[in-house]
Amino acid sequence: MTQTTSDKTKLAAVGLADDPRIAQAKRLILEAVAEHAAPLVGIAEPIQSLVADYRAMLDEYSGLRGGKVYFPYLGSGIGNGPFVELADGSVKLDLISGIGVHGYGHSHPKLIEAGIDAALCDTVMQGNLQANPSIVDTSRLLVDLAKESGSSISHCFLTTSGAMANENSLKLAFQKNAPANRIVAFTHCFAGRTLALAQLTDKAAYRQGLPDTIAVDYIPFFDEAAPERSTEVAVNHFKYYLKRHPGKYAAIWLELIQGEGGYYSGQTEFFRQLMTVARDNRVAVIADEVQTFGRTSRPYAFQHFGLDDLIDIVTIGKITQVCATIFTDQYKPQPGLISQTFTGSNMTILAANAILQGLVDAGHFGDNGKNMSLHQHFADRLESLSQKHEGCISGPFGIGGMIAFTAFDGSAKQTNELIDRLYAAGLMSFMAGGNPSRVRFLLPLGCAENSHIDLACDIIDEVVGQMAAERA
Numbered sequence: 001m002t003q004t005t006s007d008k009t010k011l012a013a014v015g016l017a018d019d020p021r022i023a024q025a026k027r028l029i030l031e032a033v034a035e036h037a038a039p040l041v042g043i044a045e046p047i048q049s050l051v052a053d054y055r056a057m058l059d060e061y062s063g064l065r066g067g068k069v070y071f072p073y074l075g076s077g078i079g080n081g082p083f084v085e086l087a088d089g090s091v092k093l094d095l096i097s098g099i100g101v102h103g104y105g106h107s108h109p110k111l112i113e114a115g116i117d118a119a120l121c122d123t124v125m126q127g128n129l130q131a132n133p134s135i136v137d138t139s140r141l142l143v144d145l146a147k148e149s150g151s152s153i154s155h156c157f158l159t160t161s162g163a164m165a166n167e168n169s170l171k172l173a174f175q176k177n178a179p180a181n182r183i184v185a186f187t188h189c190f191a192g193r194t195l196a197l198a199q200l201t202d203k204a205a206y207r208q209g210l211p212d213t214i215a216v217d218y219i220p221f222f223d224e225a226a227p228e229r230s231t232e233v234a235v236n237h238f239k240y241y242l243k244r245h246p247g248k249y250a251a252i253w254l255e256l257i258q259g260e261g262g263y264y265s266g267q268t269e270f271f272r273q274l275m276t277v278a279r280d281n282r283v284a285v286i287a288d289e290v291q292t293f294g295r296t297s298r299p300y301a302f303q304h305f306g307l308d309d310l311i312d313i314v315t316i317g318k319i320t321q322v323c324a325t326i327f328t329d330q331y332k333p334q335p336g337l338i339s340q341t342f343t344g345s346n347m348t349i350l351a352a353n354a355i356l357q358g359l360v361d362a363g364h365f366g367d368n369g370k371n372m373s374l375h376q377h378f379a380d381r382l383e384s385l386s387q388k389h390e391g392c393i394s395g396p397f398g399i400g401g402m403i404a405f406t407a408f409d410g411s412a413k414q415t416n417e418l419i420d421r422l423y424a425a426g427l428m429s430f431m432a433g434g435n436p437s438r439v440r441f442l443l444p445l446g447c448a449e450n451s452h453i454d455l456a457c458d459i460i461d462e463v464v465g466q467m468a469a470e471r472a
């Protein structure tokens with residue numbers, strides 16, 4: 001058959017999107033979800049008749065995945081903001097949000113709407129060979145946000161995991177700066193779980209039994225107790241390495257707020273000095289913002305720290321649902337260097353657009369924006385708890401939607417015990433760092449309110465009080 005010209009003036013896709021039946025179906029679905037989610041407004045115990053099956057399902061899952069799960073958690077598939085119903089009927093207050101992924105909490109209408117729009121799309125996934133316009137929106141949004149305070153970022157390559165975004169960033173740096181083959185990174189950094197990133201991540205246990213891949217040298221991170229001295233030490237380390245391996249460094253790898261490493265924050269002057277040395281020596285500056293993106297006073301943490309003029313490549317993930325490598329023109333790859341089958345599902349891409357726009361529109365950014373004010377409230381409450389339970393809670397640490405405290409002696413054993421007991425009492429947190437270990441939260445910023453933080457702090461108060469009494 002030959003092609004025929006069409007007299008149509010409107011896309012079939014627009015016709016579908018504008019069909020009043022779709023609007024009606026959406027309204028009904030949103031109404032139904034809201035109605036069934038409405039009772040989930042507080043912590044609840046399991047439904048006894050579901051407990052045995054739930055246990056069996058968890059055991060089966062642990063067996064299938066080849067190792068025990070961290071929490072006895074299997075969601076039922078519905079929640080209400082930071083409250084999530086588990087498949088045993090219990091309800092938890094989720095302030096770890098899948099380690100930073102569920103930034104709009106559970107069953108948020110914005111994301112359900114994105115899901116319905118995604119379900120109407122012709123495919124489940126978008127890919128590098130065949131993309132839809134929604135991916136153009138995501139890429140533009142991410143680049144526009146990155147440029148808003150003066151960075152030279154102008155490109156965005158989407159992918160499906162933080163690790164893949166990081167792998168792509170390393171490729172861009174190695175290719176541009178070839179034959180340089182080394183990376184400088186901070187001690188205690190975490191970059192992801194591929195072979196190369198396990199090498200970059202400063203934790204021996206995560207690369208046990210793995211072959212060496214890339215060459216990485218480490219410099220100490222910022223020390224809040226000695227800002228000038230720690231800056232000098234880090235810069236001197238960097239210069240020493242540059243001298244020892246001239247022309248061999250492709251990139252300096254910056255996690256501006258160390259996430260897995262324990263919620264240690266750097267400081268503008270510290271980063272600026274290191275980044276300036278990098279620029280002077282033609283070393284790419286990569287910021288790994290997979291955990292920090294969307295959580296500080298600005299969309300990107302490099303903007304929070306005022307580093308716009310010195311950034312070359314940034315990676316993001318988690319809260320955005322899609323992951324991406326964002327870079328300046330200088331680091332544009334040669335054809336063939338980066339690609340993969342999937343860029344993301346229609347659901348993750350449409351959700352990313354709703355989340356990015358939502359965070360901007362709802363006033364999350366700015367020195368007194370929602371991210372910083374939620375943090376301040378949590379920090380104030382933790383500070384008063386640390387006075388009440390002297391020697392049991394120290395901190396808080398972190399910035400914006402990342403907040404943590406050290407409990408008791410900071411040992412992994414006591415921290416894990418506290419996290420498990422908080423979980424049993426209905427509050428979801430997670431471990432960060434080692435020596436000391438910390439109890440951390442990644443707030444579901446899109447739905448968290450001070451009242452949720454108050455409830456979390458009441459639980460911490462009670463559980464820490466019990467543990468302190470048992471230790472007395």
Ligand SMILES: Cc1ncc(COP(=O)(O)O)c(C=O)c1O
Binds near residue numbers: 192290
């Ligand atoms: C700073 C940082 N980089 C990279 C990653 C890896 O991301 P993903 O687990 O999506 O591969 C993480 C995940 O925790 C992270 O925190």
